[in-house]
Structures are given as structure tokens and as C-alpha cells.
Amino acid sequence: MSLPQILFLVVGVITLGAAVAVVTSRNVLHSAFLLALTFFGVAVLYVLLDTPYLAAAQVLVYIGAISVLIIFAIMLSRKVAAPDLVQRNSQWLLSLIVAVLLFGVLAYLTLQTAWPAAKQALGVDAIGGLGEAFVGTYALPFEVVSVVLLVALVGAIIIARER
Amino acid sequence: MNLIGLLSPELILLATGLLVLILDMAFHGKEGRREWLPFVAIAGLIVFLIAASFLWGTHTSLLSDMMAVDSFALFFKVVAGLSTLLVILASWDYFQGKTPYEGEFYGLLVLAALAITLAAASTDLIMVYLSMEFLSIGSYILVGYLREDPKSNEGAIKYFLYGAVASGIMLYGMSLVYGVTGTTNLAQIAQVFAAGKLTGDMLWLMLPALIMLLAGFGFKIALVPFHQWSPDAYEGAPTPVTAFLSVGPKAAGFAILMRVFLAAFPAFQLDWAAVLAAISMITMTLGNVVALKQTNIKRMLAYSSIAHAGYILIGFASVALDSPSLFNGVNGVLLYLLGYLFSNVGVFVAVIAFENATGSNQIPDYAGLIKRSPWLAGTLFVLLLSLTGIPATAGFLGKFFVFAAAINVQFYVLALVGIVNAAIAAFYYLNVARYMFFVPSQEESHVAIAPALAVALGIATFATLLIGLYPQPFIEFANQSVRLLGVF
Numbered sequence: 001m002s003l004p005q006i007l008f009l010v011v012g013v014i015t016l017g018a019a020v021a022v023v024t025s026r027n028v029l030h031s032a033f034l035l036a037l038t039f040f041g042v043a044v045l046y047v048l049l050d051t052p053y054l055a056a057a058q059v060l061v062y063i064g065a066i067s068v069l070i071i072f073a074i075m076l077s078r079k080v081a082a083p084d085l086v087q088r089n090s091q092w093l094l095s096l097i098v099a100v101l102l103f104g105v106l107a108y109l110t111l112q113t114a115w116p117a118a119k120q121a122l123g124v125d126a127i128g129g130l131g132e133a134f135v136g137t138y139a140l141p142f143e144v145v146s147v148v149l150l151v152a153l154v155g156a157i158i159i160a161r162e163r
Numbered sequence: 164m165n166l167i168g169l170l171s172p173e174l175i176l177l178a179t180g181l182l183v184l185i186l187d188m189a190f191h192g193k194e195g196r197r198e199w200l201p202f203v204a205i206a207g208l209i210v211f212l213i214a215a216s217f218l219w220g221t222h223t224s225l226l227s228d229m230m231a232v233d234s235f236a237l238f239f240k241v242v243a244g245l246s247t248l249l250v251i252l253a254s255w256d257y258f259q260g261k262t263p264y265e266g267e268f269y270g271l272l273v274l275a276a277l278a279i280t281l282a283a284a285s286t287d288l289i290m291v292y293l294s295m296e297f298l299s300i301g302s303y304i305l306v307g308y309l310r311e312d313p314k315s316n317e318g319a320i321k322y323f324l325y326g327a328v329a330s331g332i333m334l335y336g337m338s339l340v341y342g343v344t345g346t347t348n349l350a351q352i353a354q355v356f357a358a359g360k361l362t363g364d365m366l367w368l369m370l371p372a373l374i375m376l377l378a379g380f381g382f383k384i385a386l387v388p389f390h391q392w393s394p395d396a397y398e399g400a401p402t403p404v405t406a407f408l409s410v411g412p413k414a415a416g417f418a419i420l421m422r423v424f425l426a427a428f429p430a431f432q433l434d435w436a437a438v439l440a441a442i443s444m445i446t447m448t449l450g451n452v453v454a455l456k457q458t459n460i461k462r463m464l465a466y467s468s469i470a471h472a473g474y475i476l477i478g479f480a481s482v483a484l485d486s487p488s489l490f491n492g493v494n495g496v497l498l499y500l501l502g503y504l505f506s507n508v509g510v511f512v513a514v515i516a517f518e519n520a521t522g523s524n525q526i527p528d529y530a531g532l533i534k535r536s537p538w539l540a541g542t543l544f545v546l547l548l549s550l551t552g553i554p555a556t557a558g559f560l561g562k563f564f565v566f567a568a569a570i571n572v573q574f575y576v577l578a579l580v581g582i583v584n585a586a587i588a589a590f591y592y593l594n595v596a597r598y599m600f601f602v603p604s605q606e607e608s609h610v611a612i613a614p615a616l617a618v619a620l621g622i623a624t625f626a627t628l629l630i631g632l633y634p635q636p637f638i639e640f641a642n643q644s645v646r647l648l649g650v651f
Binding site for chain 2: 105
């Protein structure tokens, strides 16, 4: 096993552990911080997979904006910040079994398959290629995303605005 | 035709939606002028339908194969335009005093129609995902529109949580498809399979991938077992939104399901047809049996719309595009959707009219409606007959075509289950009619209907009867619309 592979495993375990802690922690503020750690772990995985641009975007957007926003939201709502949140309901065991089974199936499938798409080489100029794809091949999805964000924004105002 | 011309229907919808949102801000504090906003939305939708009609017969793909301009997409443009038009008419009086954001409602509704047209035209998995997410986000907001109403909130949050999981699963399925084929373009995916270079275990991987995709599509259509959100969302949502949800996103879900499976996975038809046939039988049976017990008419219609999704799926499970028969399955789905659009939105308009006048959604409160408003009772009766599938209504034509498609490919059990279910459904539809006509009411006061609602009800009833009595042009329209780009 080479060094990057060992690193990948270690970071992967930390990321997963943090993710599990997000949904089991009784203190919602702890969950928020652990979520930031999870996002950071994913960013490191991106670096290990040779996609530094995605890693930078992950840090900027998810850690820099989303996590901070979540922590702000928690601090502004006093009732939720109380450290005795029950994150389980009566069906947790059942859903755990289903989740583990689903994971087993997916892991088996992923390991069994010799993914043809994985052999496609990344471009030399990945960031330039990404930029060109946004205004070239993926111009339509790129424009549609802007409308989706507008709709989400209008919706957020309707739902959350003070009356 | 140039790019602007080919995209003109979508651009008109986008412009209309944004215009309504901007005008709503510009008219802030001028309530008299805000009343014009629904007219702006309706005018935009009519221009959209006219622009779409110019594209009849055009078959091409746009913007690096991201979306198709074909008869199939055009059909769903018509469905999206008409259903949104009727829903806007139906919501005319509904929101008065219930929300301060009435203007945004029309803007969001028009943008949701844009999402449906994009969904039906998508020929790339990325566009499929994006347009479905577009439609879902719009729908979540619309369901939770009545912020002060806990039921509206409950429906929206259930819809949202369920939708987030479903789209996550769908995305995972898409990533499996991409991993095996190395492309997200539907036509190229089909080419990879047709080339036959893939080995056994990779082909086997497609079955879980297809089921995961189906989870996402089935969620939008509310197929069993992806339906649990729908009764709560339908009951809690503002009733015009319920009318929209029961037709618009359902049609979009079917459009995507048919295009993705026909364009990308024709090689696996034996697999997915069997899965869809099984889901179809479970869906209609569960929808109908549970609908029997409902006393709230919105909940009853929610379960009945699940059952209708099951009937519609019969058509697609029995698809045989190269069959010489008139009943190739897809035209049955399209005809059913067209008839269902008018009948179901029509029923909801009647429910809204009754709710506006009496504040109730309970079926026993419909007692004696024939005396309180003969017109409302009469049109509602016709529309319920159409949902039951009685001859001379649009509902019969759709059921006839999907059942015939099942018999055409010798899915006799599927057809039989469908027919038995249609008989079960008659009980709860005609139960409403029984209350309206035969159960005397304590209440004698007249049920007044607002003009906009009367227009919507009139259009829906007229179209339901027209499709039922003079089906030839509609059958022709559906037959022409079966032409999917790159498939047929």
C-alpha cells in the first residue's frame, strides 16, 4: 500500500467518523462543528484524488459559507441550542439495519466492477477545462442552475421572512 | 430555425415568471394593480403555448445535446402550459387574506411550468437531475406556502425530506450509469450498450442502477413505494397547489421516466418492463384500497391520484414502439395524461370552489350540493365520471388505450388488475356523487362560485367531454407525440 492510499484511508475514516457523530451527537452545536470537519475531510479526499480546484471550492463554499451559516443559525435560535437533543426515534434500529444492508450491496457492487469510466484521464488543464465546459458543453445546465437558485431564494424569503 | 427560435417557449416562460416577480415588487403597496398579476401570468402562458405550437414537427437537439426539441417534449409543454393556466384560474380567490405573497405564487407557478418543460425535453442525465431538482424545490415552496398553517408546514417538510433522499438515491444511480458507460448523454448510453463491449457483471450492475433511477422518478410520480409523502403534502398544501402537484410534477415524472428508459436503456426493456408492471399493480391497488376509507376529499383525491399513476404506468410497462398495433403504450400514457389533466384539475377546482364557500373539505359536507349549486354538482359529477373511466369521457379513452396496450403485449394479468381496480375506484368516486345527489343536507344556502373558478371549471368539463366524445384529433396528437428524438 502506498502512502497516498494510507492517507486516503485515514482521512476517509476520520470523515466517516465525524459524519456519524454529526447525526448522533446530543448537542446540536457539536453537530455543526463536526459537520465542518466532515466537509474538510471531503476536501482532503478531493486533494488526494488530484482535483485541487474542487477541494478549494469545497473549503470556500461548504466550510467558509455553509458551516458558518449553520452555526450562526443555531446561535440565533436559543431553543435548539439546548444540549439535550434526541437524534433518534423508535425506528433507529430498523433504519440502521436497512442502511448497513444497502451499504453492503453498494460496496459489493463497487468492488466487483472494473469501472470503464475511471480509466478516462483527467485533462492537463482541469480548471480551464471546467471553465470552458460551463460556458460550452454545459451552458444550459449552468444557466438553469441560476434560475433554480433564484427560485430557492424567493422561497426562502417567503418561508422565513419576519411578518 | 435558430437557437432563440427553438428555445423561445422556455425563454417566454422564464421571462413571464421573472416579470411577475418584478411587477409584484414594483406594485408594492398598490393592491389594485397587483390584481393584474394573474392576467400577466396567463398572457405569458398563452404566448408560450402559441410559440410552442410553431415548433410542431421540428426534431432537433440543442446546446451540445442537453435537450431535445421533439413532438414528445412539445406534448408535455402543452400539458405544463394548460395545467398551470387552469391552476392560476383556480387560485384567483383562494389566497386572499391567507398569505401576503400572492404575487410570488404566480411567478413560482410559471417557473415550475418551466421546470416541467425542461424536464420533458432533457436528453442528458445532468439536465434530467437539474430539471427535477428545479421542479422539486419549486414544489416544496408551494406546498409550504401557508406559513401560518401547521398542516401546510407538515406537508412541505415531509415532501422536502422525502424528496431530498429520493433525489440522492437517483443521483447515485446516475453515477453508476456514468461509471459503466462513461457518458451522461442518453443516446450515447444506449450506444455503449448496443456496441456490446460490456461484460456480464457491468450489465448486471444496471439493474440496481435502474431501480435507483426509478426511486427518483417514482417519487415525483408518487408510485408505491415512493408515495408516502403524497397524502400529507396533498392535504396540507393550499388546494390549488394540490391540483398542480397531482398533474404537473406527475406528468414531468412520466416524461422523464419514458425518455430516459426508452432513449438510454432500450437494451434492458425486459428488466424494467417487469419491474414497472409489478409497481403498477401495487400502486393502483394500494391507492384505490386506501382511498376507499378517506373522508377528507383532498386526501381521497391524493390516494386516487396514486392509483391513476398506477393505471398510467400500465401503458409504459407495456410499451411496444415497433408494434404495428395502434396501442403502442406510450400514446396511451399521453392520452391518459391529457384526459387526467382536465378531469383531475377540474375536480380540484370544484373542491376549491366548495372550500372557498363553506371552508370544508369533508365528503359528508357535500350532501345536497345539487340543490345548493346545481352547476357545481353537475360539473363535478361529469369530472368524477371521467376519473372513474365511464365511456364518453376523457378518462375512458385513456384507460381504454393503456389496457389495450397491456393486452397487445399479452400482459393479461396487468390488464385484469387494472380493470378490477377501475371498478373499485368507482365506489369512492360515486360515493361523492351519492352525497351530492341523494343525501339531504341541513344547509340550504347557495354555494357561490367566483367567475375565474367558473371559467376554469367550464374549460375542464368541456375538454373532458370533448376528448371523450370526439377523440379522433386527440388520438392523432398523441400518436404524433410518441416521436422521441433518437428513438423513433
